[in-house]
Amino acid sequence: MGDDDEHxxxxxxxxxxxxxxxxxxxxxxxxxxxxVFKDETVSDRITRMKSNYAAYGLRTSVEAVLLxxxxxxxxxxxxQLNNSIFKLPGGRLRPGETDIDGLRRKLSNxxxxxxxxxxxxxxxxxxxxxxxxxxxxxxxxxYLPPTVKKPKCTKLFLxxxxxxxxxxxxxxxxxxxxxxxxxxxxxxxxxxxxxxxPQLLSKYSINIIDI
Amino acid sequence: MGDDDEHxxxxxxxxxxxxxxxxxxxxxxxxxxxxVFKDETVSDRITRMKSNYAAYGLRTSVEAVLLxxxxxxxxxxxxQLNNSIFKLPGGRLRPGETDIDGLRRKLSNxxxxxxxxxxxxxxxxxxxxxxxxxxxxxxxxxYLPPTVKKPKCTKLFLxxxxxxxxxxxxxxxxxxxxxxxxxxxxxxxxxxxxxxxPQLLSKYSINIIDI
Numbered sequence: 001m002g003d004d005d006e007h008x009x010x011x012x013x014x015x016x017x018x019x020x021x022x023x024x025x026x027x028x029x030x031x032x033x034x035x036v037f038k039d040e041t042v043s044d045r046i047t048r049m050k051s052n053y054a055a056y057g058l059r060t061s062v063e064a065v066l067l068x069x070x071x072x073x074x075x076x077x078x079x080q081l082n083n084s085i086f087k088l089p090g091g092r093l094r095p096g097e098t099d100i101d102g103l104r105r106k107l108s109n110x111x112x113x114x115x116x117x118x119x120x121x122x123x124x125x126x127x128x129x130x131x132x133x134x135x136x137x138x139x140x141x142x143y144l145p146p147t148v149k150k151p152k153c154t155k156l157f158l159x160x161x162x163x164x165x166x167x168x169x170x171x172x173x174x175x176x177x178x179x180x181x182x183x184x185x186x187x188x189x190x191x192x193x194x195x196x197x198p199q200l201l202s203k204y205s206i207n208i209i210d211i
Numbered sequence: 212m213g214d215d216d217e218h219x220x221x222x223x224x225x226x227x228x229x230x231x232x233x234x235x236x237x238x239x240x241x242x243x244x245x246x247v248f249k250d251e252t253v254s255d256r257i258t259r260m261k262s263n264y265a266a267y268g269l270r271t272s273v274e275a276v277l278l279x280x281x282x283x284x285x286x287x288x289x290x291q292l293n294n295s296i297f298k299l300p301g302g303r304l305r306p307g308e309t310d311i312d313g314l315r316r317k318l319s320n321x322x323x324x325x326x327x328x329x330x331x332x333x334x335x336x337x338x339x340x341x342x343x344x345x346x347x348x349x350x351x352x353x354y355l356p357p358t359v360k361k362p363k364c365t366k367l368f369l370x371x372x373x374x375x376x377x378x379x380x381x382x383x384x385x386x387x388x389x390x391x392x393x394x395x396x397x398x399x400x401x402x403x404x405x406x407x408x409p410q411l412l413s414k415y416s417i418n419i420i421d422i
Contacts, residue, residue, distance in 0.1 A: 074354065129413040142413035143285065143391045180354045196410050202340040202353035 018205045024068045024177050026164045026211055034172035058152050062103040063090030064159040065197055068177050069208045075177035086190050100124045103157055113168040125158040128200040131193055140192050229416045232278045232285055233374045235388055237422055245383035269363050273314040274301030275370040276408055279388050280419045286388035297401050311335045324379040336369040339411040342404055351403045
């Protein structure tokens with residue numbers, strides 16, 4: 001639809017963005033040594049965030065939206081921790097690190113054979129959306145809350161996968177392909193950020209490539 | 212945030228998109244003759260949609276996201292019908308009409324002094340998202356549902372407002388400025404499409420311009 005737009009191409013180009021996705025069977029999945037998590041509990045995490053904040057100020061998180069095809073429907077790749085929490089692959093930036101460098105580092109750390117692998121292999125594309133929150137609160141907003149002086153930000157990036165690759169995942173994490181239709185508005189299971197991903201992708205034409 | 216990205220500028224540009232918004236007080240609001248609605252009831256509407264479908268096939272709807280500033284927070288302009296239903300300004304395309312031409316026509320029809328006014332005055336920008344549905348069902352999906360052969364599509368476009376203009380609204384409609392924070396995830400009051408707008412805007416840096 002809308003392919004008959006001829007005027008004003010600079011503004012309609014955006015509406016025609018495409019993403020090619022490949023069958024899940026094109027990818028190889030293996031495991032590697034477990035990742036050591038820094039915090040045992042939520043309160044440990046908050047303590048660590050506070051001390052990091054004191055040392056470095058606010059840090060941005062970057063997360064990746066990775067898609068594959070299964071049963072003719074786009075599926076989102078999610079990491080699952082302890083058979084419960086779902087996360088998009090990603091994490092916090094180091095002080096001074098760019099969004100793209102940080103996301104590549106995190107993706108290699110969590111999804112590649114070697115942490116020091118070829119990070120350029122990750123094709124980090126456009127920012128799809130951002131979520132903001134008060135310093136140490138859990139409530140997320142898709143806009144900068146009016147009363148917040150020092151917000152924390154999570155940015156989502158579209159990462160286009162090649163037609164084949166290996167995913168090597170720490171053995172204490174599971175990498176799952178979940179249908180967009182299951183994720184959409186399913187806040188309870190997937191949380192605010194993940195359950196909103198189908199909407200952020202809605203302007204893209206998703207092409208299923210048969211191999 | 213993210214302003215320190217220097218590599219790979221083609222893919223980070225998208226993450227830096229900006230929207231300038233102006234105070235509500237910069238705009239003039241007036242009224243004009245009521246719009247005649249084609250349907251009295253939902254069942255009238257479905258009957259009309261079916262007969263249109265038989266005559267023209269499926270038609271795309273286009274809707275505008277228009278922002279103003281009030282109390283230092285971005286507000287979304289919504290039309291309200293009968294003190295109840297909220298709608299983004301827009302409507303269905305005519306057969307063969309482009310997204311941009313159709314949206315400009317609808318915006319002039321609902322928000323300008325004259326229907327035949329200068330439609331180019333509306334700066335229709337990028338597509339923010341799309342919603343799909345089965346032919347005559349009301350359930351909306353932000354992805355093409357796998358089983359649907361002939362989906363209907365609603366496309367949302369960002370329309371940047373100039374620093375001043377007149378809005379002349381049919382007297383049976385109200386034009387309201389609603390804070391993004393009130394719209395966000397408020398499905399009950401605003402419906403699926405409108406309540407998702409803050410998330411679709413989240414990748415933009417919204418600049419409040421003081422006049």
